[in-house]
Amino acid sequence: MAATLCEMATNFQKLDCFDGGNFIRWQRKMHIFLTTLNIGYVLTDARPEENENETLQDTRKRKRKKWENNDYVCRGCILNGMSDSLFDTYVHESTAKELWDKLEARYMNEDATSKKFLVTRWNNYKMIDNKSVMEQFREIEKLLNSFKQYDMKMDESIVVSSIIDKLSHAWKDFKRTLKHKKEDISLENLANSLRLEEQNRVENEKELKVQVSDVHVLEEGTSS
Incomplete structure (x- = not known):
């Protein structure tokens, strides 16, 4: 765990703080960071469901607990990679995926607008x-x-x-x-x-x- 925390701290220093601009670049860097820590899967894999009839109930519980812990860390990493004002805006999202999806829904559109502006600048x-x-x-x-x-x-x-x-x-x-x-x-x-x-x-x-x-x-x- 100590090695993982050390690795997290070292890699996190390399990330740019997201302030609302260049979302795609920041998102890719963040995804690489989360994947390196082996927690990025919570953005795509659903939380394991509870099922009392499962014969491997203990195994299911351990997987669910692991997912919840990794989701908490993943959500924290994403939030800590944002400016203070954006942190305050999105801190109440309950899961990493909900936070990730909210950011994509808003800033992907803004990046599309930025692309059009960039093309106009180039042409002019x-x-x-x-x-x-x-x-x-x-x-x-x-x-x-x-x-x-x-x-x-x-x-x-x-x-x-x-x-x-x-x-x-x-x-x-x-x-x-x-x-x-x-x-x-x-x-x-x-x-x-x-x-x-x-x-x-x-x-x-x-x-x-x-x-x-x-x-x-x-x-x-x-x-x-």
Whole structure:
């Protein structure tokens, strides 16, 4: 039992506290945690019924007692994995399954709404000229990671093509070059290409400023 409690404490520290967001991810982590403790079965297996006519009555009682104990621990783990406000809302659910079902009924729908919002954000995202391309690329990567949290998968070639389309007007020539490549471009290769191009543009801009400065110095020397 001591080893089990130690394992429970160690694994529990790895869990995010559920505050109403990213339910699917939290639910999966919690289910893995409960399964590791061998108590997750109470979410699917019904409580063993009492039956005085059973010849193996003592065995039935032991199984029922074990289920009740595991259900209590399971319910406690789920509640303790929630924020204080949600704990207060759901603490009165009598079994782990009732608690689990209540959470699914509410937050699965909210996650569905979040998915629609995420797709809208992706479709409407456009890069701008007065901001680093790589900084904007990292913002896009965060959006893509959010898709993964919801198990929303997109083909990499479609993702790459979409990101190229999001490049700003100042990158129209580079965009055209990328689109005319015959071979498929991976997301990693696209990131490297954008990084190198941005570095080259920064260097060219510095050189141009130096040249302009030199011209001004020459003009001032001539006029004097």
